[in-house]
Amino acid sequence: MPVTRDQILGELQRLTLPDGGNLVSRDMIRALTIDAGQVRYVIEAPDPATARKMEAIRAASEELVAALPGVTRVAAALTAHEERAAPPPPPQSAPPSLKMGGHPKPTTTAMRPEGVKHIIAIGSGKGGVGKSTVSSNLAVALAAKGKKVGLLDADIYGPSQPRMMGCDKRPASPDGEHIEALHAHGVTMMSIGNMLDEGKAVVWRGPMLMGAMQQLLTQVQWGELDVLLIDLPPGTGDVQLTLGQRSSLDGAIVVSTPQDVALLDARKAIDMFQTLKVPLFGMIENMSSFICPECGHEAHPFGHGGVAAEAQKLGVPLLGSLPLDLETRLAGDSGRPVALEGGVQARAYHDLADRLIEAGLV
Numbered sequence: 001m002p003v004t005r006d007q008i009l010g011e012l013q014r015l016t017l018p019d020g021g022n023l024v025s026r027d028m029i030r031a032l033t034i035d036a037g038q039v040r041y042v043i044e045a046p047d048p049a050t051a052r053k054m055e056a057i058r059a060a061s062e063e064l065v066a067a068l069p070g071v072t073r074v075a076a077a078l079t080a081h082e083e084r085a086a087p088p089p090p091p092q093s094a095p096p097s098l099k100m101g102g103h104p105k106p107t108t109t110a111m112r113p114e115g116v117k118h119i120i121a122i123g124s125g126k127g128g129v130g131k132s133t134v135s136s137n138l139a140v141a142l143a144a145k146g147k148k149v150g151l152l153d154a155d156i157y158g159p160s161q162p163r164m165m166g167c168d169k170r171p172a173s174p175d176g177e178h179i180e181a182l183h184a185h186g187v188t189m190m191s192i193g194n195m196l197d198e199g200k201a202v203v204w205r206g207p208m209l210m211g212a213m214q215q216l217l218t219q220v221q222w223g224e225l226d227v228l229l230i231d232l233p234p235g236t237g238d239v240q241l242t243l244g245q246r247s248s249l250d251g252a253i254v255v256s257t258p259q260d261v262a263l264l265d266a267r268k269a270i271d272m273f274q275t276l277k278v279p280l281f282g283m284i285e286n287m288s289s290f291i292c293p294e295c296g297h298e299a300h301p302f303g304h305g306g307v308a309a310e311a312q313k314l315g316v317p318l319l320g321s322l323p324l325d326l327e328t329r330l331a332g333d334s335g336r337p338v339a340l341e342g343g344v345q346a347r348a349y350h351d352l353a354d355r356l357i358e359a360g361l362v
């Protein structure tokens with residue numbers, strides 16, 4: 001039986017707060033979503049000082065919810081109403097005073113950075129299918145072909161590009177307004193993870209999320225780019241909707257594993273792009289096979305051909321099938337995407353890059 005919203009709120013009521021009441025009775029739970037066993041919610045504290053004291057409560061709430069039957073993953077984030085008083089000036093050595101995640105500035109224009117020729121979103125229905133791996137490898141493969149490539153990690157819940165691209169620096173902002181983009185392996189990049197303290201669970205309420213996206217697109221100095229790849233969070237939430245509606249995406253690529261459950265979710269992501277009238281450039285099947293390095297036997301741990309069949313049904317191209325491969329994971333973890341090296345894995349990403357270039361999409 002899938003877990004219900006009421007069951008989750010019931011568990012959260014069990015956590016008594018030090019100053020009385022619980023997370024539910026004090027109306028602190030926001031943006032509770034349940035997506036195929038994955039539960040996400042935001043705990044909104046009345047002010048940042050209280051939020052800082054609530055880390056133990058946040059962690060305990062995740063443990064309680066994770067113990068419910070039918071829950072496969074829990075992500076709880078702490079946020080707080082903004083303080084009204086001006087913050088004290090930062091010490092000289094502090095990172096730039098970039099206030100991320102404020103309410104979006106009202107604007108009628110699209111959030112499209114100037115000088116960027118194409119914007120392509122890389123999405124997935126489900127987390128962990130390899131969307132970030134594909135984004136980083138495609139970015140370095142396109143850059144190796146002489147394209148000016150940007151990579152924007154918009155995965156607010158689990159930004160992985162600083163690790164995958166080996167670039168966890170804080171960006172500079174000499175005027176506190178413009179944010180200098182970072183560079184790694186020939187790619188211009190920025191991640192929400194570069195802006196936040198590592199390991200700190202901070203997520204904003206809906207409007208603040210929009211504000212953060214607006215800042216990443218318009219305050220970051222992306223420069224002249226042939227293409228900006230946007231690594232989306234998994235699923236079909238606020239970030240995807242905002243970017244789909246406001247950033248004039250030229251197209252989207254959906255990554256999935258061949259597994260039925262991943263494909264079901266991928267279909268939802270595809271539906272969302274179609275509703276938003278974002279052209280679907282194609283699908284990528286990741287982890288489609290595994291070649292045993294010892295005996296060369298080919299196995300299909302997540303099934304086989306499911307994404308190809310789905311792409312055919314939808315009438316969209318299957319842009320590539322990428323095997324499950326240890327080197328790919330190790331390279332991602334070490335901050336040097338596998339497409340930087342030679343070999344079969346790199347070839348697969350270079351072929352993907354060639355297809356996009358030949359189709360005039362980049």
Ligand SMILES: Nc1ncnc2c1ncn2[C@@H]1O[C@H](COP(=O)(O)OP(=O)(O)OP(=O)(O)O)[C@@H](O)[C@H]1O
Pocket residue numbers: 124126127128129130131132133134155158160233234286287322323324325326328329330332333
């Ligand atoms: N083809 C592959 N072979 C081996 N490992 C892979 C492959 N693709 C991805 N991985 C590994 O699987 C894990 C999840 O991949 P990744 O972070 O790219 O997925 P994701 O869809 O972006 O997940 P999330 O949305 O949760 O951030 C990572 O450790 C990555 O190195």
